[in-house]
Amino acid sequence: MDLSLALLRRGYHALAEERGRHDDADTFAARLLGRHALVLRGADGARVFYDTERVSRVGSVPPPLAGLIFGSGAMHGLDGREHDVRKHLFLDVLDDEAVERLVAVVAERLRDRLVESAGREVDLFALLVEVYGDSVLRWAGVPSHERQRSSLARQMAAIVDGFGGSPRAYARGWAARAHLDRWAGRLVAAQRRSGRTGDATPLARIASLPVPARTAGVELLNLLRPTVAVAWPATWAVVELLRDADLAAQVRGSAGELVRRRVAHEVRRVRPFVPALAGRARIAFTHDGLSVRPGDRLVLDVVGTDTDPAHWSAPDRFDPQRFTDAEPDAYAFVPQGGGCPRNGHRCPGEPLTVRIVEATLEEVGRYDLVSGDPELPDQPMTRMPRRPGPTGRLVLTAR
Numbered sequence: 001m002d003l004s005l006a007l008l009r010r011g012y013h014a015l016a017e018e019r020g021r022h023d024d025a026d027t028f029a030a031r032l033l034g035r036h037a038l039v040l041r042g043a044d045g046a047r048v049f050y051d052t053e054r055v056s057r058v059g060s061v062p063p064p065l066a067g068l069i070f071g072s073g074a075m076h077g078l079d080g081r082e083h084d085v086r087k088h089l090f091l092d093v094l095d096d097e098a099v100e101r102l103v104a105v106v107a108e109r110l111r112d113r114l115v116e117s118a119g120r121e122v123d124l125f126a127l128l129v130e131v132y133g134d135s136v137l138r139w140a141g142v143p144s145h146e147r148q149r150s151s152l153a154r155q156m157a158a159i160v161d162g163f164g165g166s167p168r169a170y171a172r173g174w175a176a177r178a179h180l181d182r183w184a185g186r187l188v189a190a191q192r193r194s195g196r197t198g199d200a201t202p203l204a205r206i207a208s209l210p211v212p213a214r215t216a217g218v219e220l221l222n223l224l225r226p227t228v229a230v231a232w233p234a235t236w237a238v239v240e241l242l243r244d245a246d247l248a249a250q251v252r253g254s255a256g257e258l259v260r261r262r263v264a265h266e267v268r269r270v271r272p273f274v275p276a277l278a279g280r281a282r283i284a285f286t287h288d289g290l291s292v293r294p295g296d297r298l299v300l301d302v303v304g305t306d307t308d309p310a311h312w313s314a315p316d317r318f319d320p321q322r323f324t325d326a327e328p329d330a331y332a333f334v335p336q337g338g339g340c341p342r343n344g345h346r347c348p349g350e351p352l353t354v355r356i357v358e359a360t361l362e363e364v365g366r367y368d369l370v371s372g373d374p375e376l377p378d379q380p381m382t383r384m385p386r387r388p389g390p391t392g393r394l395v396l397t398a399r
């Protein structure tokens with residue numbers, strides 16, 4: 001079966017099942033979108049995948065998916081200098097100081113919303129979508145009012161929710177994409193017309209990219225939308241507190257800082273978001289005894305790498321302690337891509353993601369948590385991106 005179909009039908013399990021048919025080999029040959037493909041797992045596979053001499057991203061993700069999730073013409077599908085100009089701007093816009101400013105906005109907004117919600121049932125995921133959306137829009141300097149920010153945040157979440165093969169979610173995602181692309185393109189055009197060239201907001205800096213307004217709008221959304229997407233790992237992280245009272249106690253207060261970081265890593269490892277990443281061979285080469293020709297597809301098995309038994313002991317167990325002595329390895333841990341963000345496609349928003357999850361655990365950790373329906377099941381492994389069940393009706397009580 002073509003891997004695209006397997007992924008749509010079997011979700012996060014798809015590549016493990018295909019690998020099972022190849023004696024659990026780290027590398028195996030398959031077909032993706034009608035072409036020969038190599039599926040790569042583990043740190044060695046990730047090193048190949050992130051070798052820009054051998055692997056290109058141009059045309060690696062088909063437009064029906066790339067257009068929805070990244071937007072048309074986004075940096076995700078670019079190589080070389082064109083990619084690097086945009087990527088370096090993103091890394092500058094998301095430098096440590098800017099990340100801390102945004103995290104402070106998130107923490108303050110979240111604190112207010114949790115105070116308002118205490119004692120009542122809340123849908124934590126929906127609340128986080130609104131809080132992160134509101135915060136990132138204000139931080140980015142996007143002129144807007146509060147109700148508009150809530151609506152924009154929900155539309156950004158709809159785009160993210162649409163990538164995984166649920167036909168209804170996919171249609172909702174495209175409706176949101178069409179609307180948000182127009183909105184962001186107009187915003188960039190207005191920013192350019194304003195002539196405020198000294199303006200240093202993230203909006204102004206992205207508007208200054210030497211690309212058409214619509215493309216700059218797409219990249220602006222690539223800053224805003226994935227910040228809203230942090231609601232997925234953050235909700236999973238809170239579920240771990242709900243399911244483990246000892247862990248809930250450990251993440252509290254200043255003493256919990258290191259534990260919060262470890263939970264932020266572990267939750268991204270075992271609660272996958274992206275199942276796989278795709279590239280195309282630039283040149284002919286051989287890896288693990290299997291060959292590719294130029295144009296063939298390369299698939300990095302993200303789930304398989306993050307749970308590769310060669311690197312992780314008891315890989316399926318949620319165990320934040322595994323990060324006690326070291327930060328994750330750049331190639332063995334790839335929930336947001338691997339290698340070096342400056343020279344490749346690794347996610348530039350990874351430090352921000354970690355900090356937002358940490359801040360969320362700190363704020364939510366001020367409360368005792370009870371699920372209004374502890375039996376609410378997690379979404380199945382075929383549903384991408386997958387969400388947990390019991391936070392749908394969460395009651396928070398001040399401690």
Ligand code: HEM
Pocket residue numbers: 075076077087090094222223224226227229230231232233273274277335336337338344345346347348349350352353
């Ligand atoms: C739920 C949290 C997030 C997840 C799971 C995630 C995951 C990823 C993955 C898997 C990639 C592709 C890596 C590759 O192609 O090699 C990526 C790229 C990217 N991410 Fe994230 N990300 C998240 C949050 C963020 C945030 C918060 C931002 C920005 C504020 C961001 C901006 C980007 C951009 C611009 C790229 C394209 C990088 C490039 O092509 O060079 N992401 N992300």
